[in-house]
Amino acid sequence: MRTVEGRDSIRELCADLLEDESNMSGAWCELASWPGNLEETAAAVGRCASEGLGVTVSGGLTGIAAGALPEGGAVISTSMLRDIEMLDRQRVRVGAGVTLEQLRSFLKEGTGGLFYPPDPTEETASIGGTAATDASGSDSFLYGSTRAWVDGISVVLADGSVLELRRGEHLFEGLALRHAQLGLLNLPVLGRPQPPKNAAGYHMRPDMDLVDLFIGSEGTLGLIAEAELLLAAEPAHVIDLAVFPAEPSVFWELYLRLLHHGPQLRLRALEMMDRGCIRFLRRHPGELPPPPEDAEFVLLLRAEAGNEDAMEESLMLLEGMIGDCGVDPEGVWGGFEASEHRKMKEFRHSLPESVNHRIALLRREFPGMHKFGSDGAVPPDRLEEYYRTCCGILEDLELPFLVFGHAGQGHIHANAIPEDPEGLPRAEEAMRAIAEAAVDMGGTISAEHGLGRLKLPYLDLMYTEDEIRCMERIRRSLDPCRLFARAMDFSAGGGAAPG
Ligand SMILES: Cc1cc2nc3c(=O)[nH]c(=O)nc-3n(C[C@H](O)[C@H](O)[C@H](O)COP(=O)(O)OP(=O)(O)OC[C@H]3O[C@@H](n4cnc5c(N)ncnc54)[C@H](O)[C@@H]3O)c2cc1C
Structure with missing residues (x-):
């Protein structure tokens, strides 16, 4: 697995990891790694956990809310997670680092007549990044956001273990779910339900699927290493x-x-x-x-x-x-x-x-x-x-x-x-x-880009203190040491945006 250590070496050898489409400056980190498969990804997260280095997950770096920009710690890039495999006529298994462009050409050459609908126009976005932000795009008007097309995910958790989730297998009963690996998860009773198109904060709806907690979680709960995606028939x-x-x-x-x-x-x-x-x-x-x-x-x-x-x-x-x-x-x-x-x-x-x-x-x-x-x-x-x-x-x-x-x-x-x-x-x-x-007007502060560091300061406009604390509790129960996305602190939401 390729690894670069030291703040100066990273700036010299892989400065691209410190820039995204938000154009925010000031990002830095001490360790960067590019795992090539699920086992290496788990090992990379495990190393950061044992060294106490916070992890920022980096995908295609097309994000606009600055969620992928590190403030110290380590960056784990998914760009080498590139496997694509057809599972059957309607589903494809894809490594997190595969870009939308690569998936489209794979489907065009291999299957004919099938396509993956989420299209945030920026084709260099990665499958992991689009799942982590629940990306939308113009066609979401008919086809919905990314979450509608994710059937399963493999997530590397903060302790380096791998969580395999298939849609339909773990459903909340009302607002609670007991899971063998994750323990008891409780969603808050929201003062007002989340708007239909929303990428601000965790997805929190009664009876929802556990997969949906991770979709749109912006790298705060774990690293999505692989995803099983649903495909649609190309219209005539x-x-x-x-x-x-x-x-x-x-x-x-x-x-x-x-x-x-x-x-x-x-x-x-x-x-x-x-x-x-x-x-x-x-x-x-x-x-x-x-x-x-x-x-x-x-x-x-x-x-x-x-x-x-x-x-x-x-x-x-x-x-x-x-x-x-x-x-x-x-x-x-x-x-x-x-x-x-x-x-x-x-x-x-x-x-x-x-x-x-x-x-x-x-x-x-x-x-x-x-x-x-x-x-x-x-x-x-x-x-x-x-x-x-x-x-x-x-x-x-x-x-x-x-x-x-x-x-x-x-x-x-x-x-x-x-x-x-x-x-x-x-x-x-x-x-x-x-x-x-x-x-x-009954809407959201972020409908598709996610909070990142730029929209995080507006979190208190949309959620009460109790609701934000509950999101933080969900996060702590999966990641007690707050290994992932340390630059995104929900409880600090409401301050001034970083300059
Ligand atoms: C010109 C342009 C147009 C755009 N139009 C749209 C649009 O119409 N709709 C839309 O939704 N977006 C749009 N975007 C924004 C962007 O393409 C999306 O936010 C995209 O989903 C980001 O994917 P990425 O791979 O680049 O993620 P990154 O920018 O690398 O990361 C985004 C966030 O996801 C986290 N993350 C990345 N990969 C993983 C992973 N594998 N596991 C866990 N967390 C991860 C990061 O830590 C970060 O918080 C546009 C961007 C550009 C530049």
Whole structure:
């Protein structure tokens, strides 16, 4: 197993472990290791436990909440856990370090006709990282988040033992579960149930499956070394469209009509970009043409159909809705050819990627800069109100911003991009106010990126002190010495975000 020891050697030989897409600076560690199989992973965790070194688990490092960045201790990278094996027609067993891109090409070559639906657009994300954050993406509108597609996991616990979990084998009875290896686990009685799309704090629902406690636990309960994933049949036809309403009222009308579409339409994704995004894409053009200048919003939608007739019907329905709202169909991009799907995927992905790139450049000019992007979601019928609230907060604080995201799930990312160091505290203030607004509207502070270190300070907006203590108790019962993710201390939630 490859291992590098010493803070300076790590900085010199594997500095990439100290950076992720949050663009937070200041990460460091004393030991880094790259186990190549389950036994080596257990040995790596066991060594850290015996030396008292805290463990930060590192996957594809595409995370945006800075959960994979160590503050001392050891990093265990999953990047060498690369095995992929078909179990049967619907299930595949995958090492944690396999990227979404690698899994997709394996499925394309090997099985034909099957795909793995979770798609957080960033294809270099790892299976372990997406399970640990319960990643979503545009298609989660139809297919749900990662947890819906994880059938089993192998987890290395803090004492170096391996926990094998299959979905359906260990269910909580109400809020309690007694497990031979883990003892008694108790979930809290929550003052308000967790929103349907939520990645903030442990998954805590009566009668839930034990697998779901680990999905979305962000490396705080153990290292997910392998996962058994469910696969879906590729639909016969997929339609991708980008619509460019020139009036906000037209955008919101079309959004609501699509949101409440009838059963004839199998809508897979409903995404948005606002005027700030359009201006940003026009200033920082990629390979694709930027959206038209007069557009106020971009509405990206994707539908699927099982046969040609259903596709024709879906196209007619979509054209009807778009036309009824007064949008010129001539100005709509997209279609149903593979080249058009690639173009739309690239268009969708290029925005967050360019924003992150811009932040990385700004960080060179002023080191305290990092990603300031909200991840809140609200009930979709309240999205317009939430969007306006986000804009109001950012305008009042005089911050340049842009907003995009998974509109169909009431989930948007308001990104503040301060242009000087004086803007940093205002951006921090804005992120907290936006998180608070989401909670006030019955939503969550994080719907897909997880808490990491950046959203952890907002935990107290969503949970009571007792609920946070209960999460901490669950954690202690699995990891009494707090070996994993020491930089993520739930009980410290509510302080200022790290700069
Ligand atoms: C351009 C861009 C677009 C994105 N779009 C989306 C999107 O639409 N939806 C979305 O959900 N996310 C999105 N993301 C964020 C990111 O891709 C996801 O959070 C992803 O799930 C992180 O996976 P990773 O392998 O990179 O994990 P990392 O960044 O390495 O780690 C993330 C967290 O998981 C923990 N972890 C990693 N591996 C394991 C493991 N094996 N066991 C236990 N804990 C582990 C880490 O400690 C850390 O807390 C985007 C990122 C980028 C850069």
